[in-house]
Amino acid sequence: ILNVEQSPQSLHVQEGDSTNFTCSFPSSNFYALHWYRWETAKSPEALFVMTLNGDEKKKGRISATLNTKEGYSYLYIKGSQPEDSATYLCAFTMEYGNKLVFGAGTILRVKS
């Protein structure tokens, strides 16, 4: 059974703090790793899709790294803002055509 673990479960930070979350996944037969942001009452929105070991992607203040050999990905948020408050989901797939398996998410709350 594929298992995607995300930590921490939830995080409360002050505006301006930088933060990071972890996504752990099985390291064998890796195909792709996705990160999504899910704001309350909205739809999940893709942040990154990563496929190569050592990949680093950036979108504004948010960046992600990928280590497929050890089976983890980090998501970093620099200078957190209240609008960054959301649930951050990662999802993993082995091999082309296999289903995406989602983690339970990390809930981020940024206080102003």
Added chain:
Amino acid sequence: ETGVTQTPRHLVMGMTNKKSLKCEQHLGHNAMYWYKQSAKKPLELMFVYSLEERVENNSVPSRFSPECPNSSHLFLHLHTLQPEDSALYLCASSQDHGGGSGELFFGEGSRLTVL
């Protein structure tokens, strides 16, 4: 606006009712998905359709019946549901044929309550 629209947004039904959830995507994508989110659980894949053919049925009970009449529309027909089926049902689409490397575009979900 993600280009994926779900209706209704909220649905309350009794265990003997028959209802349907509808999803429409305006993105020209080839694959469509139903996901279920129960309280405090990860998103759980239910069905995948690629080019209108079902390519994944993730051991979903037969009281959930999907239908994909064309590449832009996906339905989830519901009948004789149980209270434990109460959840948020999310529809998504992607450009690739459910391969996993294309990002998913989600609708806002249909919140289902079974009494």
